[in-house]
Amino acid sequence: MKVAVFRKEHFNAAHRLNNPKWTEEENREVFGKCNNPNFHGHNYELIVKVTGETDPDTGYVMDMKVLSDLIKERVLDRFDHKNLNLDTKEFSNLNPTAENIAVVIFNLLRGEIDPDKELKIKLYETERNYVEYPA
Amino acid sequence: MKVAVFRKEHFNAAHRLNNPKWTEEENREVFGKCNNPNFHGHNYELIVKVTGETDPDTGYVMDMKVLSDLIKERVLDRFDHKNLNLDTKEFSNLNPTAENIAVVIFNLLRGEIDPDKELKIKLYETERNYVEYPA
Amino acid sequence: MKVAVFRKEHFNAAHRLNNPKWTEEENREVFGKCNNPNFHGHNYELIVKVTGETDPDTGYVMDMKVLSDLIKERVLDRFDHKNLNLDTKEFSNLNPTAENIAVVIFNLLRGEIDPDKELKIKLYETERNYVEYPA
Amino acid sequence: MKVAVFRKEHFNAAHRLNNPKWTEEENREVFGKCNNPNFHGHNYELIVKVTGETDPDTGYVMDMKVLSDLIKERVLDRFDHKNLNLDTKEFSNLNPTAENIAVVIFNLLRGEIDPDKELKIKLYETERNYVEYPA
């Protein structure tokens, strides 16, 4: 049977929810306070789950130091203390909802993790709102 | 691949565990302190998980404001600051264990959520005891 | 300089806020949902702080096992899984607000702790509402 | 002896640390990533502490519902889902460090709280960085 390992990291970012195909009024109606033109922000808590066989020599599914460094390099250096809409190419044309951020992070990490291992992303936008991908 | 979104809410309630088909002694033996005739209570932490496709226009699986309002209307207004045994019809004939409360909350919400989306309930009775339905 | 030590415990209880000198209407107006006649309840988190000199032989201000046993005996056995209004003599004539519960717990413990040591009580009624005595 | 009561609330905001009297280079050197011109953001957790005598009729130092409404009206409606630098007059000429935000919140609330009661503000910028005013 397989074991899952989890590593928790965090980053802080500004964002704004907006659909450029809609009018200002439609955006305000759908996204409410999250549509504020000057942005707002969050402390994002990110949990990366990797599932696979335990290596009999190390007793590890994956070295947590390696996973932590990978998250830092691929995700935190890109999004931490940034404005997701203005400072990143990933969200220049994609609405930075928690759902979309989780999918983007999955795609940034998927190629770096052994393909025999499953990957899952959990992202807390606030303590009360969070998402998981794939579900 | 689908995304899951989670919304955390809470309510405070009194309850008592008791099976009316049993003697007082049997109830005390099975339910211990939770059988106290004058009730005790909890801060219930409720996590509602909805799984589905992300809407390409909004980037949302479901608007968290809509989900939060729905939980308030269907669950919190019914159970918050109530005595589950005495003040609610749901538990007038059903033992209000965490397991049963989770199933009742699932049923209260299931009809209100898009049938294409999966629904799951997590309910913390205390920080150390909690349940999930469906498992 | 002195050191403070803290021990965290918890108990679950039902209660109702009510002033018997007031009309039902006045009570509902002041205490709102907390006045529900059939009670509601909480997971109370209790933090007991004891401040004093460190004993040079043990390196302890106070043995946490002793403090934990004392809290169990004097507080938890009295209030855990109880209805504060109906099952305890302490609140038969005293409104069980968090403020009053903290003062009662202070008085239950004060005589059991070395008088050279300071005692302070922190009581969480919910994660968002809590009190401290003495302030 | 007095009792202290605490109410926890939260708001999400974007901000940027910057001193307009300094060069861009000086600002980058002092404020690092927090100087990002396009802002970043946080989930601010706010704890308001009020200390005073318990009212013998209510058992309250202060009604937590009243305090919560006051915080909402004076603080959250002003700062939640806002850009502190661009959307608020309080920080149009004041660097929005956690220290300064705590002092501003103290001043917004001080006049609304009974002058016989002490007021203290705790503000979490992240789980690992927080401030208290007055100390």
Add this chain to the structure above:
Amino acid sequence: MKVAVFRKEHFNAAHRLNNPKWTEEENREVFGKCNNPNFHGHNYELIVKVTGETDPDTGYVMDMKVLSDLIKERVLDRFDHKNLNLDTKEFSNLNPTAENIAVVIFNLLRGEIDPDKELKIKLYETERNYVEYPA
């Protein structure tokens, strides 16, 4: 549909990660600080999940008091305040990584739980590193 119940417990232990088939240098390179010859330690948070049908008479999947006692007897009495490498037979020849500890705990409990019920172990080594078995 089935319900899952969760019980959270904890234990404190010392351990050292080491593979006796490797040189000291290889061990230091792979396990880093966790290879410290004199050990280090953790507060392990353990969550045991049991999934099954709810008993119609009790409203329980499993009595949490029974599950808690079982965890105490089979797991905590064995590992709490121990050196996993030196004081336990389970890890005398097995590297005490979080992955391996979770598998060992699963095996210690599996025979004690009704075979119709599923068992899953979650083990937090730190707040930021944790594992789940089976995945």
Add this chain to the structure above:
Amino acid sequence: MKVAVFRKEHFNAAHRLNNPKWTEEENREVFGKCNNPNFHGHNYELIVKVTGETDPDTGYVMDMKVLSDLIKERVLDRFDHKNLNLDTKEFSNLNPTAENIAVVIFNLLRGEIDPDKELKIKLYETERNYVEYPA
């Protein structure tokens, strides 16, 4: 009025409580499981509080990055992933109780912090046992 700033860090360590002037039996009686000869361990959560005037140019009482680096250099590099009794000179002749560890950390940091600023240490040995120095 002054502002206090707090920085939270953590380290993992093994330790054993023991008084070399006592017999083995006396040590077992006083320190119980914490006297285990082969050590046990904890995830220590450390909160460093610095109180002073806010610098009008930065809006900082103290740069949290500087404080974090200082804690790393003076405390974490010394104690993280170590056996406090065997690997450190600070506890070679001092019983590593939470009280004593907090005093040692205070002394390691005091000389590095501006003497006009107050310093206070909070140390969590577990979520339920913690200390503060000076009290």
